[in-house]
Amino acid sequence: MTLADGVWQQIFSFDNYGELLALVRNSLIAGAALGLVGGLAGVFVIMRDLPFAVHGISELSFAGASAALLLGVNVVAGSIAGSLIAAGAIGVLGVRARERNSAIGILMPFGLGLGVLFLALYKGRAANKFGLLTGQIVAVDTPQMTWLLGTAAVVLVALALMWRPLSFASADPDVAEARGVPVRSLSFAFMLVLGLAVALSVQAVGALLVLSLVVTPAAAAARVTASPVLLPLLSVVFAVIAIEGGILLALGSSIPISPYVTTVSFGIYGVCRLAGARRTRRWGVGRAAPRPV
Numbered sequence: 001m002t003l004a005d006g007v008w009q010q011i012f013s014f015d016n017y018g019e020l021l022a023l024v025r026n027s028l029i030a031g032a033a034l035g036l037v038g039g040l041a042g043v044f045v046i047m048r049d050l051p052f053a054v055h056g057i058s059e060l061s062f063a064g065a066s067a068a069l070l071l072g073v074n075v076v077a078g079s080i081a082g083s084l085i086a087a088g089a090i091g092v093l094g095v096r097a098r099e100r101n102s103a104i105g106i107l108m109p110f111g112l113g114l115g116v117l118f119l120a121l122y123k124g125r126a127a128n129k130f131g132l133l134t135g136q137i138v139a140v141d142t143p144q145m146t147w148l149l150g151t152a153a154v155v156l157v158a159l160a161l162m163w164r165p166l167s168f169a170s171a172d173p174d175v176a177e178a179r180g181v182p183v184r185s186l187s188f189a190f191m192l193v194l195g196l197a198v199a200l201s202v203q204a205v206g207a208l209l210v211l212s213l214v215v216t217p218a219a220a221a222a223r224v225t226a227s228p229v230l231l232p233l234l235s236v237v238f239a240v241i242a243i244e245g246g247i248l249l250a251l252g253s254s255i256p257i258s259p260y261v262t263t264v265s266f267g268i269y270g271v272c273r274l275a276g277a278r279r280t281r282r283w284g285v286g287r288a289a290p291r292p293v
Contacts, residue, residue, distance in 0.1 A: 024251060026145050031247050033152040034204050034213065035240030040159050041197040042218030042239065043232045044190060047170040051215045053090055053191070056104035057198045059111035060086030062207030064199075066118035076147040080199040086111065087195030091188040115207070148203060151196055158193045166190055167228065204243055205258040212262040213239055220269040223276035238268045 045054060064082020068075045090103050169176040169183045177183045194214075201213040217238035221231050246261030 021248075021251065024247060027247055028244060030145055030148045031204065031243040032240055033149055034200050035217075035243045036236055037152050037155045037197050038201050038213040038243075039217050039236030039239035040232055041155065041194055042214050042216075043221075043235050044166060044170055045194065045215055046218045046222055047167075048187075048190075050194070051211060052101055052104055053087075054194070054198055054211055054214050056090060056108045056111075057083050057086040057195050058202055058207045058210040059108045059115070061111075061195075061199045061202045061210075063111040063114040063118065065202065065207075066115040066122070069124070070118045070122045074143065074147065076144055076151075076199070076203060079202050080147075080151060080196060082111070083195035083199035083202075084192060087191040087198075088188075091191035144203070148200060151200055155193055155196045155200070158189070162186060162189060162193075205246075205261050206256075209258045209262050212258075212265040213243060216262075216265040216269050217242060220265075220272040223269070223272040224279070238265070238272075242268065 045051060061079045061083040064085070065075050065079035067082070068078025071078075086107055089107060090100060165176070165181050166186050168179075169181050169186050173183050197214060198210055201210045205212055218231075218235040220238050221234035225231055225234060242261050242265040245264040246257050249260040249264075250257040
């Protein structure tokens with residue numbers, strides 16, 4: 001076997017694939033839930049220009065998960081706690097974009113440093129440490145499944161309740177506020193919901209690459225449509241394809257799931273970007289061209 005064959009076997013291995021597929025039923029269900037949550041939350045992340053906030057929240061989520069791992073408690077719960085603390089801090093400290101970005105820039109290195117400290121103190125398996133950074137959804141057990149689906153349900157209900165006013169406040173906050181929409185309260189509430197969505201996505205792709213589930217699918221959808229109905233629908237479809245495709249590709253390999261999810265997600269974005277550019281050239285800039293991201 002050549003070196004190239006050995007590398008290829010590590011990246012893509014379909015030996016005993018049918019038997020392995022039966023073992024990841026929980027992971028596929030959890031992946032569908034994560035794709036739904038990430039796709040819907042990502043629509044508002046794009047509308048409100050919050051990709052940097054997603055990355056900042058993921059660092060505190062990583063710190064919370066690392067602390068839970070060190071203390072021997074539920075890692076998903078620790079990740080959620082870290083995300084909510086970060087989201088709340090960003091929501092309180094950063095009303096304006098400049099203030100928000102400054103707050104995120106302060107929280108990110110702090111969260112990453114705490115996470116590294118907790119992992120350095122943890123004496124358990126190295127795979128558990130690595131999984132917090134690169135994802136580990138292929139090995140979802142029943143307790144994790146309960147936490148993931150329960151939190152996903154909370155996020156979906158919250159988004160359903162605030163969807164219309166949040167859409168209005170995101171598209172034109174000044175007019176929305178003038179018409180009595182509680183813009184500031186909605187902004188803070190969405191940051192908390194975003195914190196939960198990020199904590200869930202960290203379980204799939206790790207803290208370093210969470211943008212591939214919460215930002216990239218919505219950004220891809222925004223390249224091909226500006227419809228308020230099609231945009232969230234396509235965003236969810238793209239996110240589900242990315243996570244489920246990543247799980248299925250990573251199943252037989254020795255590589256973490258995150259490279260597969262991010263590659264599929266980026267491939268979808270690349271195709272949508274080309275399609276959007278072609279549509280713009282064909283119809284002109286001013287004719288319902290999707291919003292560039």
